[in-house]
Amino acid sequence: MIRLADVSRTFDGRSGRVEALRGIDLEVDEGEFVAVLGRSGCGKSTLLRMIAGLLPVSGGEITVGGAPITGPRRDIAMLFQRPALLPWRTVLDNVLLPVEIFGWSRAKHRDRARRLLDVAGLGGFEKRLPHELSGGMQQRVSLCRSLIGEPRVMLMDEPFSALDALTREELSGELQRVHMETGATVVFVTHSIDEAVLLADRVVVLSPRPGRIRKVVEVAIPRPRTLGRNAHLADVARVSAELHELLMERDTPVPTGTKGR
Numbered sequence: 001m002i003r004l005a006d007v008s009r010t011f012d013g014r015s016g017r018v019e020a021l022r023g024i025d026l027e028v029d030e031g032e033f034v035a036v037l038g039r040s041g042c043g044k045s046t047l048l049r050m051i052a053g054l055l056p057v058s059g060g061e062i063t064v065g066g067a068p069i070t071g072p073r074r075d076i077a078m079l080f081q082r083p084a085l086l087p088w089r090t091v092l093d094n095v096l097l098p099v100e101i102f103g104w105s106r107a108k109h110r111d112r113a114r115r116l117l118d119v120a121g122l123g124g125f126e127k128r129l130p131h132e133l134s135g136g137m138q139q140r141v142s143l144c145r146s147l148i149g150e151p152r153v154m155l156m157d158e159p160f161s162a163l164d165a166l167t168r169e170e171l172s173g174e175l176q177r178v179h180m181e182t183g184a185t186v187v188f189v190t191h192s193i194d195e196a197v198l199l200a201d202r203v204v205v206l207s208p209r210p211g212r213i214r215k216v217v218e219v220a221i222p223r224p225r226t227l228g229r230n231a232h233l234a235d236v237a238r239v240s241a242e243l244h245e246l247l248m249e250r251d252t253p254v255p256t257g258t259k260g261r
Helices: 044-051 091-095 097-101 106-119 135-147 165-182 193-199 233-248
Strands: 002-013 016-028 033-037 059-064 076-079 153-157 185-190 202-206 213-218
Touching: 002 044, 016 044, 016 213, 033 044, 033 193, 044 059, 044 153, 044 185, 076 135, 091 097, 091 106, 091 135, 097 106, 106 135, 106 165, 135 165, 165 193, 185 193, 193 233, 202 233, 213 233
Parallel strands: 033 185, 033 202, 076 153, 153 185
Antiparallel strands: 002 016, 002 059, 202 213
């Protein structure tokens, strides 16, 4: 589904060229949920924006479904840290915004929008305005809006980072449920070990800048998952400990092109 081959990215800064990412090789299967984990400044968001076609690669190639990424595509949706809802539009109309932008049939997508809102626990809020919702509810609306066009790929850039801990855990559970019901391929950027373990099938751990793949960790824990008391708590703790250890390895040399599959 998603393939990154020897991908790199550099920026020209005031003090010279900055190498953000180097030699990224990664494959994400259709329907898979992959988290990208790393310290601040390691290139996680840059990587996501390149997959979305919002930033060009400096080297290598990114393909989705076998086609090279040369710019934004309708089958790739992206969810950012902030909901960015239009305050004068109702919940339902915010979800339907991409339908209007792309000239799709509003009547055809209205029922899907209502179903998505039901899945996200927002049934009955269709006519509310954004200011009438909590921050967590607003982010759920953004998630529904991202899914309205049935994208093949969902890219999520720390979408719960501005929320309190309990709301983040609640929305993580909702995202698990939405992913299981829609079957979308998800790449989820986070700096939270808990979020990565709770959500992902695999976790890609990036080294400090220039970001390189330090290791890809499998999360073989049955869904749905919680971070509380459950039968798989020992597995959650084991994976969390491994990820924590990898993040603490600041200066371990990593060969260019470490494989991500």
